[in-house]
Amino acid sequence: MRPGDDAAIHGSHLGDDAVLDASTFDHIREPRSAARLPLGDGTWHQIARAYVWVRIISTAVSLLVVTAIVLALWLLLHQTWVWIPGGILIVILAWTIIITPRQARSIGYQLRHDDLVFRRGILWQRMVAVPYGRMQLVDITHGPLDRGFGIAQLKLVTAAANSGVVIPGVTQLAAEQLRDTLIDVAETRRTGL
Template identity: 75%
Template sequence: MTTSPAGPPPESTTPSADDDAILDRATFERIREPRGAARLPLGDGTWHQLARAYVTVRLISTAALLAVVIAAGFAAQTWSGTPWPWIPAGVIAAGCVWTLAITPRQARSYGYQLRRDDLVFRRGILWQRMVAVPYGRMQLIDITHGPLDRGFGIAQVKLVTAAATTGVVIPGLTQEAAERLRDTLIDVAETRRTGL
């Protein structure tokens, strides 16, 4: 969680201290920000992070894919009797190794902020993206989690809007934080009588 200088006074649409405690439980301590002068600024307010377990889940799934690629490379070489299957297997394996190397740093660059009129989502160190989704434009809030996610107690929240380009997927929230975020966004939409 990163806090910036005090902004406007809390509104009924901003999360309470109890909400912040739930949204920030078992997460990274601060959002990782690129160092360059041309970076997208974080701005004021409180940024919430992904759960630490998200990194573990990504590492396990990428390592499993790497093992399958290596096994498939061996099987294809044995079956064909030539080393050519290692060309595509090597390219995919190199991509998996790169993903394993950058996942911990990449996960710390994700963050979201609940502001008065919108939810702001940011991600990326090299390729940065910052999206502001107005509460009134949200049409659907979807929580999903696979078997590995459930084992580590994390979920993914997808915010769907009328414009496909402004849809946001927040991966790796704790299950409790995902449900609290969903409930908060639904409450905001109901008070404004728009969206959802």
């Protein structure tokens, strides 16, 4: 690590944890199993609480559409077989709505000296470290529902096709701050290679 790199990561842009932690969950939820992926040391930042509402609304709309199609085929065309695939989809979508708050509390990211660590999952756990010097693109995406709730997705792309990370449900202000800071830090790390 070169002199000044630490200041670039924890300096004026990223040192403002109030922006990164505004409207987020209080603590990251982790599995209780002894075989879990440990969180380690450092400050973990959570996603915005509004992400839960965006996921619930979008899943509920899908649930209503599937239910309407199943009912229309059953009532108008007397197709009773439609309840088998339709019922399976309805159960899956309802279960998704129920577990969304728990899933959202397990998502977090940590900014370390050399990389960004992303973590998600309770049952199926995933932890990915993205080195700052390997980042090629930092992308912010948000749809109409995301914009309405003031959140976005931050996508980090590296040279390896399957190593990209998408951090969902980051507040718009935090996403912009992270994008600018990660690009600055990635540039300083690339020139040192």
